[in-house]
Amino acid sequence: MSLLDQFRDLLRGDVRADRVVPPSGMAARLTLAVAGAMAFLAVFALALSLATGRIASQWSHELTRTATVRITAAPAEMPALTEAALRVLRSTEGVESARALTPEEQKALLEPWFGSDLPIEALPVPQLIELRETRAGYDAEGLRLRLGAEVPGAVLDDHGRWRRPVVQASQRIRALGLLSLLLIAGVMAGMVTLAAHAALSANAQVIAVLRLVGARDAFIARAFVRRFTLRALWGSMTGTFLGAMAILLLPGMPTEGTLLTGIGFHGAAWLWCLTIPLVAAMAAFFATRAAARRNLRGLA
């Protein structure tokens, strides 16, 4: 019987054939519980993976085309130097736009550290200029040399210093999330295999009776495979539902774009949750099928 036929049989089901395997047992309950717990964890691993992927992509995209020029000078010289820097930037090929941040914007940047009542005018805060590059980009080294020559105290920061490790870290967390999903699927398949082995061993008498009355190995295996696959499916559906609810109920935070607030599913990404029970059922199907074949060969 081909794999496709086996899947078709599994979905179609046969109540009478299902009944030949005793309905209860520790192994069946264990499968249900393990599938539920693993699916619950899988929801979080999936959410983390999607969130870090999304954040990495967002940071990478947003920061790749921006840079900052920082001017450190005495307050009296600052307007002239800012104007000079803007002139240099606007005349540089590859720079789409450049603008000096207003005192309010600079104050907002410092607010998380110093609070909202910061007297920024009284502090020797450097002037920041935000520049946006064209798709072709600019020559960072050339721009640094020009700024160094024409605007003393101006430093070009293309964000690469801290962007690269952040993006790298996000990508690694994403990879770890995916690895966790694989491990969860593997652990579940392993547990289902153990449970199936235990169930097959515990039902050696049942198998002997079935063989005595002319049951083929495929019939016996199918009865066990269907039992465990459906248990894993129900367990993982419950676990997925509870995991999704827990994600949904995570408290929201005002700041967007951070890892903590980003954990979760947005829009169509919720559909990814539907794959968890399907993957769990498939893992259970193949694990039980292999265990049943091996066990029935051993009992022959």
Next chain:
Amino acid sequence: MIDLDKIAYSYGGGDLLSDVSLSLAPGSFHFLTGPSGAGKTTFLKLCYGELIPTEGRATLYGRDLAQMSRDDIAMLRRRIGVVHQDCRFLDHLSLAENIALPLTVSGRSPHAEAQNIGDLMAWCGLSHRADARPPELSGGERQRAALARALILSPDVILADEPTGNVDWEMSQRLLALLTELNRMGKAVVVATHDLALIRLAKQRVQARVLRITDRRLQLAGADL
């Protein structure tokens, strides 16, 4: 139907059966006797393919047992009804479901064959116990139920291993009556038993050959039986 040609069976270095030959024809009736541990059950297991001879050739319905796959043997078992002394039921199923089990495993619908099941249960005197679970049955009921299960697919051969081992004399006679009736219908019957009184009674009703396993060999029993 079943031909054993100089077969032997060894297990764990010891010979359990040696140089055994027998041909089961339709309508034949054989009793198999011998002391406990003589190899009666082993002989029956060789007849329905649960064991493969270590020597010689066993042919089931024209096919060499040693060349058959497990699935092939399973298919052939549907043509051989086996009754064990311990009956071997699935305790979580009702009696009717146990009797219908061969239909279930062969992909036939017990619903479609409900009439046959009902008739067979009535013939075995079990109609009133259809919904009972096997542990609730008496020894005699279990043996008759095992016989009913063995007959549900209308096999050509009935192999019974000590079918009267756990029942009283009255029930033994009732079981014997069922087996002799099946034999008159043309089915080959082999009954392993050490109940000599039962054999003597059977010989008054049917033309039965009595075989004895002695020293691992199969012999025709003497005239005292």
